[in-house]
Amino acid sequence: MKTEPLPPLTAPSIIYSQYATRYVEADQCVAMHGLTYLLAGRLGVKEAGQSQVFEAGSLLFTRKNFLAKFTKHPAENGPFRAITILFDMPMLLAASAPVARAAEFSPAGSPAVLALAMTTSLQHFCESLLPYFEQVLPAPLAQQKQQEALGLLLQAQPALQSVLFHFAPPGKIDLETFMRQHFRFNVDLRQLAYFTGRSLASFKRDFHRIFRTSPARWLYQQRLAEAHYLLQEEHKRPSDVYHEVGFESLAHFSHAFKQLFGHPPSSVYVTSLAR
Numbered sequence: 001m002k003t004e005p006l007p008p009l010t011a012p013s014i015i016y017s018q019y020a021t022r023y024v025e026a027d028q029c030v031a032m033h034g035l036t037y038l039l040a041g042r043l044g045v046k047e048a049g050q051s052q053v054f055e056a057g058s059l060l061f062t063r064k065n066f067l068a069k070f071t072k073h074p075a076e077n078g079p080f081r082a083i084t085i086l087f088d089m090p091m092l093l094a095a096s097a098p099v100a101r102a103a104e105f106s107p108a109g110s111p112a113v114l115a116l117a118m119t120t121s122l123q124h125f126c127e128s129l130l131p132y133f134e135q136v137l138p139a140p141l142a143q144q145k146q147q148e149a150l151g152l153l154l155q156a157q158p159a160l161q162s163v164l165f166h167f168a169p170p171g172k173i174d175l176e177t178f179m180r181q182h183f184r185f186n187v188d189l190r191q192l193a194y195f196t197g198r199s200l201a202s203f204k205r206d207f208h209r210i211f212r213t214s215p216a217r218w219l220y221q222q223r224l225a226e227a228h229y230l231l232q233e234e235h236k237r238p239s240d241v242y243h244e245v246g247f248e249s250l251a252h253f254s255h256a257f258k259q260l261f262g263h264p265p266s267s268v269y270v271t272s273l274a275r
Contacts, residue, residue, distance in 0.1 A: 013086050013146045016133040017072070020079040024243060025070045029191045030112065033087045033164055034062040035153055037126040041080030044071035045113045048181035052113060059116045059126075061153070063163060065170055065195060066112035067185040069243075083126050085149040087164065095150055096165040119156045125149060172197035176210050183222045186246040189215055223247065224260050231268040238265040 019041075036043075038058045045052045046069040054060060056075065072080040125148065132141075154161060178196050192215070193203035207215050223245040230236045230244065242253035257265045 012137070013088065013091075013142050014129065014132075014137060015084045015086070016129075017082045017084065018079050019072050020074055022074065023072045023080070025072070028068055028070065029187050029195070030062060030064055030066055030068060032089075033064045033092070034084050035087075035149055036060040036062060036082055036084040037123075039081035039083065040075045040078055041082075042073040042075075043080075043082065044073065045069070046071075047112055048185075050111065052111065054113075054115060057118070059118045059122060061114045061116055061157070061160065063110075063112045063114075067182055067187060067195070068112065069185070083129055085146055087146070087150060089167070091143070091146060091150070092164055093167065095147065096167075116157060119152070122152050122156060125152055170195055170197045175203070175206050179207070179211075179218075183219055184226065184244065184246045186248060219246070220256070221260075224257055227253070227257060227265065228261065228268060231265055232272045235269070235272050237269060241265065 036059070038054055038056050038060070040056050042056070043054045043058075043060075045054070047066065072082075074080045129145065137145075150164075154164070173196050175196050175198075179192075182192070182195075189203065190200050193200045196203060198206065204215065207218075211218050227241050227245045230241045231238065236244075238254065239250055242250050245253075247253035247256070254264055254266075261268075
C-alpha cells in the first residue's frame with residue numbers, strides 16, 4: 001500500500017511575517033521543517049493534546065508532518081514580527097549526501113515545535129536577514145542563506161540530524177487514536193490519510209470499519225459535541241469556540257449547531273453563565 005504524498009509548499013524558503021493585530025491562521029498541515037526566530041510579539045501553538053506560547057526572542061524548530069493551529073499576537077508597542085527559514089526536501093536531500101541518512105525517526109510523544117537555545121551565530125544570522133526584506137530576495141541568495149541556516153542549526157543542535165534527514169513518509173499508525181486526538185483540525189481527508197500512513201481509499205475503508213460511519217459525518221458530530229461542552233462547561237463564547245473545534249466561520253458553525261441541537265450556540269453559552 002502506497003501513501004499519497006502531500007504537494008510541495010510553493011512558498012519562499014525564507015519568510016518574514018508581520019501582523020499588527022491578533023492573527024489566527026487556518027489549521028495547518030506543516031509540510032516542511034523550519035527554523036523561526038520571533039522578533040516581537042508572542043506565538044501560540046496548539047497541537048493535539050498540548051498548547052504552547054513562545055515569547056519574543058525565542059528560536060523555534062518546527063518539525064514537518066504534523067497538524068497545528070497557530071495564533072500570532074502583536075507586542076504591546078508594535079506588531080508581531082518573525083523570520084522563518086524553511087528546509088525543503090530537495091535541499092535536505094542534497095545536504096544529507098555527506099552524512100548518513102536517518103533510517104528511523106519516531107516523533108510520538110514529542111512536541112512538533114521545540115524551543116532551542118539561542119547561539120550567538122544563529123542570532124547574528126537571523127538579524128542579518130532583516131535588510132533583505134525591504135526588497136525581493138533573489139533565489140540564489142535565498143538558497144545560500146537557507147544552506148547557511150541549516151549548517152548553523154546542525155552545529156548548535158546535532159541531534160536534529162536524525163529528524164532533518166529522515167525522508168520516509170509517515171508510517172501506518174492507529175487510526176482511532178489519531179482521529180480522536182486530531183478531529184478539531186479542519187484539514188481535508190487526503191491529508192488525514194497521509195498522516196496516518198494510508199492511501200485515501202485505505203483510510204476511508206479503515207475508518208468505516210472502526211467508526212461505522214463516514215469520516216465527514218463523524219467529524220461533524222465530534223466537533224459539534226466538543227463545541228457544546230466548551231460552551232456549557234467551560235463557558236467559552238461561540239466566537240472563541242468555532243475555530244477551536246474546526247469550523248471556518250462563525251456563521252457556518254452557528255447554523256450547524258442549531259441544526260443538530262435545535263438551538264443556537266449563544267443560548268447554551270448564556271445559560272451556562274446563569275447556572
